[in-house]
Amino acid sequence: MIEQVRIVLRNSGLINPEDIDDYISVRGYEALVKCLTESSPEDIIQTVKASGLRGRGGGGFPTGIKWEVTAASESDEKFVICNADEGDPGAFMDRAVLEGDPHSVMEAMTIAGYCIGSSKGIIYIRAEYPLAIERLNTAIAQSYEYGFLGENIFGTDFSFDIELKFGAGAFVCGEETSLIKSVEGKRGEPVVKPPYPAESGLWGKPTLVNNVETYANISPIILNGAQWFRSFGDEKSPGTKVFALAGKVNKVGLVEVPMGTTLRQVIFEVGGGIKNGKEFKAVQTGGPSGGCITSENLDTPITYDNLKAIDSMMGSGGMIVLDEDDCMVNVAKFYLEFSLDESCGKCTPCRIGNTRLWEMLDDITKGRADDNTMEKLEVLCNTIKKSALCGLGQASPNPVLSTMKYFRDEYLEHINDKKCRAGVCKALIDYAINPDKCIGCTLCARNCPVMCIHGEPKKTHVIDQDKCIKCGSCLSSCKFGAVYYS
Amino acid sequence: MATETDTREIHIPANLLDELDRYIGDLKIDLNSERRKGYLIQILHKAQSLFGFLPEPLQIIISQKLNISHAEISGVISFYNYFTATPKGRYRISVCMGTACFVKGGEKLLEEFEKFLEIKAGEVTPDGKYSIDALRCIGACGLAPVVMINDKIYGNVTVKQVGDIIEDCLLMEAEA
Ligand SMILES: Cc1cc2nc3c(=O)[nH]c(=O)nc-3n(C[C@H](O)[C@H](O)[C@H](O)COP(=O)(O)O)c2cc1C
Ligand code: SF4
Ligand code: SF4
Numbered sequence A: 001m002i003e004q005v006r007i008v009l010r011n012s013g014l015i016n017p018e019d020i021d022d023y024i025s026v027r028g029y030e031a032l033v034k035c036l037t038e039s040s041p042e043d044i045i046q047t048v049k050a051s052g053l054r055g056r057g058g059g060g061f062p063t064g065i066k067w068e069v070t071a072a073s074e075s076d077e078k079f080v081i082c083n084a085d086e087g088d089p090g091a092f093m094d095r096a097v098l099e100g101d102p103h104s105v106m107e108a109m110t111i112a113g114y115c116i117g118s119s120k121g122i123i124y125i126r127a128e129y130p131l132a133i134e135r136l137n138t139a140i141a142q143s144y145e146y147g148f149l150g151e152n153i154f155g156t157d158f159s160f161d162i163e164l165k166f167g168a169g170a171f172v173c174g175e176e177t178s179l180i181k182s183v184e185g186k187r188g189e190p191v192v193k194p195p196y197p198a199e200s201g202l203w204g205k206p207t208l209v210n211n212v213e214t215y216a217n218i219s220p221i222i223l224n225g226a227q228w229f230r231s232f233g234d235e236k237s238p239g240t241k242v243f244a245l246a247g248k249v250n251k252v253g254l255v256e257v258p259m260g261t262t263l264r265q266v267i268f269e270v271g272g273g274i275k276n277g278k279e280f281k282a283v284q285t286g287g288p289s290g291g292c293i294t295s296e297n298l299d300t301p302i303t304y305d306n307l308k309a310i311d312s313m314m315g316s317g318g319m320i321v322l323d324e325d326d327c328m329v330n331v332a333k334f335y336l337e338f339s340l341d342e343s344c345g346k347c348t349p350c351r352i353g354n355t356r357l358w359e360m361l362d363d364i365t366k367g368r369a370d371d372n373t374m375e376k377l378e379v380l381c382n383t384i385k386k387s388a389l390c391g392l393g394q395a396s397p398n399p400v401l402s403t404m405k406y407f408r409d410e411y412l413e414h415i416n417d418k419k420c421r422a423g424v425c426k427a428l429i430d431y432a433i434n435p436d437k438c439i440g441c442t443l444c445a446r447n448c449p450v451m452c453i454h455g456e457p458k459k460t461h462v463i464d465q466d467k468c469i470k471c472g473s474c475l476s477s478c479k480f481g482a483v484y485y486s
Numbered sequence B: 001m002a003t004e005t006d007t008r009e010i011h012i013p014a015n016l017l018d019e020l021d022r023y024i025g026d027l028k029i030d031l032n033s034e035r036r037k038g039y040l041i042q043i044l045h046k047a048q049s050l051f052g053f054l055p056e057p058l059q060i061i062i063s064q065k066l067n068i069s070h071a072e073i074s075g076v077i078s079f080y081n082y083f084t085a086t087p088k089g090r091y092r093i094s095v096c097m098g099t100a101c102f103v104k105g106g107e108k109l110l111e112e113f114e115k116f117l118e119i120k121a122g123e124v125t126p127d128g129k130y131s132i133d134a135l136r137c138i139g140a141c142g143l144a145p146v147v148m149i150n151d152k153i154y155g156n157v158t159v160k161q162v163g164d165i166i167e168d169c170l171l172m173e174a175e176a
């Protein structure tokens, strides 16, 4: 049985997040004291580099290197930003950290400020997380009171402030250049990199952007050392990762496991397997930028590189489990619809290309696609990947490409046989009543919203196919298993 | 749905405007600095929480106070899903369409609310009582599928509960 290891979630649920003394009692702010009084910025950056910590916001960029580059940028002013936009729908790791242990993130931001030579921290948090905002406000006020924030911290000449900035429901603002535009009070449209924020970010000044979970790893690394951190996980992906397990799994919720744990262990051991004894079909990681992983690859150890090799990605940690009742074409269409909705519209491949992709997927789910559709889909996906301006557009075809690769037969079934095996695509299914099983209890007829089920009590019932709107309520109401779809 | 003319006729209560004034005053914004724009989004949040939406006259007031053109402000409002220039219902029904909720049937819930209230997502009932919106993940995925009425969260919602939830709104209205 795989053990969960709590580094990021070390305090969540164990301390009172609204009481700074509670945080201090579990070695809170000890790392900051150590850094400010005993270590040089260079030493700390070396430790972070040696730990091998990689960004947990999706990209997996080595954190120490990012700190080093930002530290090396010459400027009279620099910024430290915490990306708490958590846009991946179905993921809530960052929310848990901010609500359960806000000081751990603030302490790390302050350490980062000391390392790169910045006195100003900003937490960009989505407005959909009111409790996290409240807890952060409390934590910030208490930190000023205790002198962990403000002028001349611990009597040194280092000063640091933290302020909150709010998102306003735009997924693309999780992308760092777009986030910076949003902090500047503008429309959050991404800009071409380079220059990277490390050279020219907020108000044109060098800016360090890291994710909530990335920061939450910093203090334990400082206190216990890089080697300790490397004792968890894998050579190229050290440490742990928090996943938000959701979908058709028995135990939904957050899990923190060492990198290198297999997907099977996470889903079947920690997650307790598939709900209602159904059959596992796929697990989606990486959100709208990621892909679907099939049962063949369940024994893959979770690392940044392994997930990429099987056409998915680590992403921020959303893990959605799908079962036999999920239609993979429909899932692909769902993610694409998300990207399309959230596209900022600045560049054509993303705006128009994704609209076309969506139309093709819609055709497939409605039985209107022809033999060429698969090929056209693939060509367009690859064009968008190559030509979109920012990460949102470049990654938006990934869910389509991965499902086309691993569930090709399901696509072909929709296209050629006009069949949806999961019974999800309404246009492709007919509901019917099996006369051998129907006892004429009349329940389905009473539940049918368009009253298209006919039959006398105690006699076999029949569905009038012309009127049926395929709502499925007869299927769920029949207690005798007489209603089926084909 | 509200039309352009509605928003122009909107009356902005003076006491709320005072509160917004105080909020902006406390921020001690340097109106000559380019960085004043960095306060815009939080001010829009505050304004929307006070007034419920961001009608054009209010946008113009904010534009004058911050010395930012009205065109720029309305561009920002239209970019962010959270901001709305037209009023929502007194009971804002938000159906989560994040991935976790989607695979647990969020779409069916949305359809049921739409059928029940005879409006589509993004619309308001003619009496101004209800509005429906599709939302992207509120971080309560463990409770999927999730519906929010104003700020109250309902978890593990089934299609059959949709009627009960609307009834809850009626109760809230009776109490208020
Ligand atoms: C479309 C898009 C959305 C993103 N959303 C987020 C997000 O919600 N949270 C996050 O931390 N990073 C997000 N990122 C990644 C950020 O651009 C950036 O790489 C990250 O915040 C860097 O922090 P890290 O190195 O600690 O991971 C997103 C990237 C793209 C392209
Ligand atoms: S890829 Fe999409 S989200 Fe990114 S800049 Fe282009 S249109 Fe905007
Ligand atoms: S699917 Fe819906 S409309 Fe069709 S017969 Fe069943 S209950 Fe009636």
Ligand code: SF4
Residues within 6 Å of the ligand: A433, A437, A438, A439, A440, A441, A442, A443, A444, A445, A461, A477, A478, A479, A480, A481, A482, A483
């Ligand atoms: S609910 Fe089932 S058993 Fe009853 S009438 Fe309908 S099909 Fe027949």
Ligand code: FES
Residues within 6 Å of the ligand: A089, A090, A091, B096, B097, B098, B099, B100, B101, B102, B136, B137, B138, B139, B140, B141, B142, B144, B145, B146
């Ligand atoms: S997906 Fe609905 S709350 Fe997260």
